[in-house]
Amino acid sequence: MKNILPSNVSYESLxxxxxxxxxxxxxxxxxxxxxxxxxxxILELWGKDELCIGKPLxxxxxxxxxxxxxxxxxxxxxxxxxxxxxxxxxxxxKYDVYEEHFFDFIYSPVYNSQNSSEIIGVSVVATEVTD
Numbered sequence: 001m002k003n004i005l006p007s008n009v010s011y012e013s014l015x016x017x018x019x020x021x022x023x024x025x026x027x028x029x030x031x032x033x034x035x036x037x038x039x040x041x042i043l044e045l046w047g048k049d050e051l052c053i054g055k056p057l058x059x060x061x062x063x064x065x066x067x068x069x070x071x072x073x074x075x076x077x078x079x080x081x082x083x084x085x086x087x088x089x090x091x092x093x094k095y096d097v098y099e100e101h102f103f104d105f106i107y108s109p110v111y112n113s114q115n116s117s118e119i120i121g122v123s124v125v126a127t128e129v130t131d
Contacts, residue, residue, distance in 0.1 A: 024128075027110060029121035033057040033073055036121065045103075045128050047094030063093055076107045076122045083107040087129055102130045 018025055024042035028035060035053050043049060052060045058070060067090060075081045085105045092101050105126035112118040 024124070024126040026124040027121055028057050028073070028124060029110070031077060033077075033122070035060065042124065042126065045126060047092070047096075061092070063091060063098065067091065072107065073122055076109055077119055080109045080119055082109070100130075101128060103127065104129050 018037065019039050021039055021041065024039065024045045026035060026038040026042045033056055035055055035057055038046075038048075038050070038053055043052070046052070046061075048060065057073070058065055061069075064070070072083050076083055083106070085103055087102050087104060090101055090103055091098060094101065103126050105124060108123045108125075109119040110121035110123050112120050
């Protein structure tokens, strides 16, 4: 995709866009998969509050490891492979209730703005499609 974003777009404008987006968005950064940002929609989707921000993803969601998500995140982070889930069944401890949910989502590599070949994180865009 061609980048036509002007370099003078303010950080605050991007934060506003991210926080008010009508879809669930998160940035998971580094090889420890730290939750760097999470908008209100994804916090609702996860059944978590803002206290999860700044913590490792798999510390907040240990149940995801046994479902293969550590390997998925490693493939995105280390190999640059985009992963798309379509109505994927995930067992999640949401609002302290462990049950099956279904999600459409995409995990994409986040690249360093100074070195476009260096992956520094994983972006998450998701919607819950559980009936």
